Amino acid sequence: MKIHQLSLFLENKPGQLVEPCRILARAGVDIRTLTLADTQQFGILRLILADWQSGGAALRDAGYVTNITEVVAVEVPDRPGGLADLLELLEGSGVNIEYMYAFTFGRGDKAVLIFRFDNPDRAIEVLQQAGISVVESVEVYNRIER
Amino acid sequence: MIITASETATAGYHPASAPDYVPPPQLKELQLARLQYVVRRARDHVSLFRSRMEERGLGPRDVRSLEDIVRLPFTVKSDLRDTYPFGLFASPMSEVVRLHVSSGTTGKPIVVAYTKDDLDVWTSVMVRTLAACGVTQGDIVQNAYGYGLFTGGLGAHYGAEALGATVIPISGGNTDRQLMILRDFNVTAICCTPSYFLHLVDRGHELGVDIRKLPLRVGVFGAEPWSESMRRHLEADAGIEAFDIYGLSEIIGPGVATECHCHTGLHVFEDHFYPEVIDPDTCEPVASGAEGELVLTTLSKAAMPVIRYRTRDITAFVDGPCPCGRSIRRIRRIGRRSDDMLIIRGINVFPSQVESALLAVEGTLPHYHIILTREKGLDHMEVQVEVTPEVFSDKVGALEELQNKLVYALDRTIGLRIAVRLVKPHTIPRSEGKAKRVTDQRNLDA
Numbered sequence: 260m261k262i263h264q265l266s267l268f269l270e271n272k273p274g275q276l277v278e279p280c281r282i283l284a285r286a287g288v289d290i291r292t293l294t295l296a297d298t299q300q301f302g303i304l305r306l307i308l309a310d311w312q313s314g315g316a317a318l319r320d321a322g323y324v325t326n327i328t329e330v331v332a333v334e335v336p337d338r339p340g341g342l343a344d345l346l347e348l349l350e351g352s353g354v355n356i357e358y359m360y361a362f363t364f365g366r367g368d369k370a371v372l373i374f375r376f377d378n379p380d381r382a383i384e385v386l387q388q389a390g391i392s393v394v395e396s397v398e399v400y401n402r403i404e405r
Numbered sequence: 406m407i408i409t410a411s412e413t414a415t416a417g418y419h420p421a422s423a424p425d426y427v428p429p430p431q432l433k434e435l436q437l438a439r440l441q442y443v444v445r446r447a448r449d450h451v452s453l454f455r456s457r458m459e460e461r462g463l464g465p466r467d468v469r470s471l472e473d474i475v476r477l478p479f480t481v482k483s484d485l486r487d488t489y490p491f492g493l494f495a496s497p498m499s500e501v502v503r504l505h506v507s508s509g510t511t512g513k514p515i516v517v518a519y520t521k522d523d524l525d526v527w528t529s530v531m532v533r534t535l536a537a538c539g540v541t542q543g544d545i546v547q548n549a550y551g552y553g554l555f556t557g558g559l560g561a562h563y564g565a566e567a568l569g570a571t572v573i574p575i576s577g578g579n580t581d582r583q584l585m586i587l588r589d590f591n592v593t594a595i596c597c598t599p600s601y602f603l604h605l606v607d608r609g610h611e612l613g614v615d616i617r618k619l620p621l622r623v624g625v626f627g628a629e630p631w632s633e634s635m636r637r638h639l640e641a642d643a644g645i646e647a648f649d650i651y652g653l654s655e656i657i658g659p660g661v662a663t664e665c666h667c668h669t670g671l672h673v674f675e676d677h678f679y680p681e682v683i684d685p686d687t688c689e690p691v692a693s694g695a696e697g698e699l700v701l702t703t704l705s706k707a708a709m710p711v712i713r714y715r716t717r718d719i720t721a722f723v724d725g726p727c728p729c730g731r732s733i734r735r736i737r738r739i740g741r742r743s744d745d746m747l748i749i750r751g752i753n754v755f756p757s758q759v760e761s762a763l764l765a766v767e768g769t770l771p772h773y774h775i776i777l778t779r780e781k782g783l784d785h786m787e788v789q790v791e792v793t794p795e796v797f798s799d800k801v802g803a804l805e806e807l808q809n810k811l812v813y814a815l816d817r818t819i820g821l822r823i824a825v826r827l828v829k830p831h832t833i834p835r836s837e838g839k840a841k842r843v844t845d846q847r848n849l850d851a
Contacts, residue, residue, distance in 0.1 A: 266799035268792045270829055296801045300808075301827050305799055322831045324797045357800055375799070 260383050261329040262396045263311045264373070268324045269295075269302040279304065279318055286317035291399060292373065294360035305360070307332075307373060309400050331379050332362070332394035333386060334369040341370070345391065352385040354378050419536035419568060421529050424676045425731040432732065433471060436679055439704035441468050444477065447710045450495035453488060454478070454712060474681065474702065475690060479713045485515040485655060496520050496708045506554045507654045517556070517654050518708035524563070526705055530660035530674045531564020537665040537672065537731075538625050538648040540594045542569030547587055549597035549605075550628065551577040556658025557628050561596040564660065570594070577601065580608045587621060588614060594623040599631040599639060599647070600761035600818065606642045607765075617644035625650055627659055629761055630740050634820045649738050655714055656701050662736060670723035670735030677705045680736060681713070682722055696721040699736065719746075747843065749777065749784045754819055756842045759788055762814040766807070767796060774833045779847040787824040788815065791833055 269275045276295070283290060289309040296303045307330075308314040315325050335341045349356065355377040362371040371394055376382040383393055427435070445465040447454040457478035458464070467476060485493065494501065496518070503519040519527065540546065546565040550557030558576055565572045575586055577597070583605055586592065595602065602624055609616050624639060627650035639647045651671050652659035661678050662671035673680045682697040683690055691697040699716045703709075723735035740755075747754045756775065764770050772791040777784060788811070796807055804827060811825040 264799065266797075268797055268804075268827070268829060270827075270832075298801060298805065301804065303799060303801060303804070322829070324792050324794050324830050326794070326797050326799050328799045 260331070260393055260396065261379050262307060262332050262373070262394075262399050264305055264307055264328045264330045264375070265311050265315050265318075266303050266305045266326045266328060267318055269304055271297055271300055271302050275302070276304070278321075279323065282317050282321050283308070283314050286313055288314035288317065292360070292362045294358075294373075296358070307399060311400075328375060329379050331374045331376060331382055331386075332396075332399050333372050333374055334366060334392040334394060335372050337365055337368050337370045342372070345386075348389050348391075349382065349385065352381065354382045354385060419532060419541070421532040421567075422536050424674070425533060425537070425672065425733050427676065427732060429732055432676060435676055436704060437468075437471050439676075440471065440474065440679065440702065441465065443702070443704055443706070443710045444468050444712065446495050446707070447712055451493055451710070453484060453492060454480075471679075474679065474713065477702075477713050479688070479700070479715050480711050481715050482515070482655070482717075485517075489514065490516045493709050493711070494518050495710050501708050505556045505559075505654055505658065507556075515655065517658075520707045523657075523706050523708050526677055527560060527657050527660055528563045528567045530657070530677060531560055532568045533674060534650055534660050534663040535561075535564050535568050535570070535594075535625065537663045537729075538594070538650070539623055539646065539666060540565065540568060540570055540625070544570040544593045544623070545573065545590055546570045547573045547575055547583070547590075547592045547595045549575055549577055549583060549595060549601060550659075556652070556654045557596075560652070560658040560660055561625070565594075565596070580605055581612065584609055584612060584614050587616070588619055591620045593620050594625060595621060595645075596625040598628045598761065599624075599626040599635055600629060600765045602626060602639060602643070603635070603814075603817065604765040606639070616642070619644075621645055624648065627651060629757055630755060631758075631761075632740060632818070632820060633738075635818060638817055651718075651736075651739060653701075653716060655711060655716075656703055657706065661701065664738075665727065665729040665731060667727055667729050669727060670737050671739075672727065672731050672733045672735050675733050677703065679704050680722075680734065682720065682736075683715075685715075685717075685719075691721075694721055694724045696737075699739070747775070747777065747786075747845075749786050749821060752819070752821055754786070754821065758818050759815065762818040763788075763790065763811065765818075766810045766814045767793070771796075772830075772833045773842070775843045777843070777845045777847050784847060785824070786821065787826055789826045789828045789833060791830045792827050793830065 291307040293306045318325055335345055357375040359372055359374045365371055386393055448458055448465055500520045501518045502521050504516055506514050506516045548561050550561050552558030562572055562574055606616055622645055624645045624647040626647055636647045648664045650659055650663045652661040656678055662673040664671050679702040681700040683700050685698040699718045699720050701714050703711045718739045720736040720739050723737055727735055760770055763773060771793050774789045776787045798804055808825050815823040
């Protein structure tokens with residue numbers, strides 16, 4: 260249910276993004292989606308990889324500091340109000356969203372979003388009770404049908 | 406009515422403190438006799454010292470007065486490293502009952518040895534130290550200096566026990582447990598580094614333990630330079646009286662000098678450790694009261710006599726008598742060392758202060774680098790800190806909080822607003838095992 264997200268520390272200066280991408284390329288690890296959080300001084304690159312273990316090892320070998328977090332991939336109806344409905348549901352459950360970002364592709368009429376919750380287990384429970392589909396990790400790592 | 410020792414004890418007085426009050430002429434007589442004896446012993450048993458004496462054409466009879474000490478060769482830290490492990494011992498191993506080892510930052514460690522008599526001297530100077538800090542029988546002392554090869558833990562331990570206080574030998578680390586013990590046992594005095602105590606106070610705030618409301622009244626702080634502003638913070642935040650103590654393993658460990666309740670410099674236990682203040686460049690004695698490098702000679706140590714040890718610590722003699730009545734001389738609080746001081750906007754800053762602040766926040770010392778620049782005539786100091794896996798988080802807020810904590814800790818330790826930049830691991834240059842700590846890019850014309 261939960262998906263492993265790999266984060267790494269970057270300094271906020273030119274050329275910092277290409278190196279980790281090149282390292283992953285050399286390791287033959289595909290990037291499923293990513294987001295970059297940045298401040299004036301540093302950035303945190305968050306990655307969903309096809310193989311987070313090999314990707315993480317390759318980055319650590321190259322001297323990067325990494326962190327593994329469990330996140331949840333959620334299907335959201337791709338229509339006006341789709342996300343708002345979902346957020347309202349979560350709002351009532353006491354689960355906090357630390358941050359979220361989207362996949363670059365969807366499934367039919369659904370978009371797929373990645374959520375970092377403070378309590379992922381509780382979030383999954385709430386979502387499933389409401390009949391919202393949580394994408395299986397295997398599907399995310401392998402390839403979500405387009 | 407039975408009167409206990411603690412009721413009769415006046416502030417800072419203990420029978421062991423009697424030598425603190427010896428009249429100067431008598432003290433000088435004792436110092437000269439001891440100096441002559443220790444020089445003879447060192448010459449007879451330590452080949453390094455003997456060869457240096459011979460190079461200068463000096464024999465033990467050439468020390469006729471205390472002033473003659475300036476003719477003797479200096480001992481420097483590298484001498485202790487170069488002769489590791491046994492080279493400076495003046496007693497046979499059968500008489501050595503204790504060894505301490507300090508981790509060298511540049512390779513080989515240094516070792517210090519004690520005979521039974523040396524340990525007795527050490528205990529007595531620590532009793533005098535704690536007594537001057539107002540610790541008496543009946544006090545409950547939490548000793549949070551590290552036990553083991555470091556001299557701090559055992560030095561404070563034996564002193565406090567001999568004084569008749571109750572000692573809790575908790576050693577360093579495990580801050581939450583330290584707070585629990587501090588509260589549950591009604592601890593009245595604590596021995597630790599000032600930066601660790603700062604950390605303890607901060608952690609107390611987080612856990613809702615207000616140290617001001619506990620019976621703790623005395624902090625015996627040493628093993629690193631700390632400032633008057635830090636003293637004010639610690640005293641206000643913890644409701645204690647903070648005392649600065651001084652010592653170094655090469656000489657004996659803690660117990661070389663201590664503040665009394667007047668807080669006007671540190672009294673040197675000069676019946677055992679003869680102090681000089683010299684110009685670090687010319688090696689000549691400075692004028693009375695002028696600033697210079699502290700040089701110490703062990704007057705009574707048997708296992709490892711150390712003659713004219715250059716401490717690299719910068720201080721000055723404090724002139725005049727101390728209101729506390731002690732006749733032994735005072736030195737100014739040591740805020741810096743001759744070899745690593747930086748002056749930033751007129752304030753003296755030491756890499757050691759940066760280290761203690763980083764250590765207090767992160768628990769372990771990350772690799773760091775200090776960069777000094779000058780913008781529009783104003784000095785700017787930035788500390789680059791490598792992000793370690795222990796502190797890295799996927800949340801921006803957590804890293805920003807870490808950064809803020811580091812800025813705050815540096816501000817409190819140094820008294821300057823210092824920029825902190827988190828950098829990628831392994832980006833800070835390392836050379837010859839010891840990291841290059843400072844890059845000074847200040848252009849004085851800018």
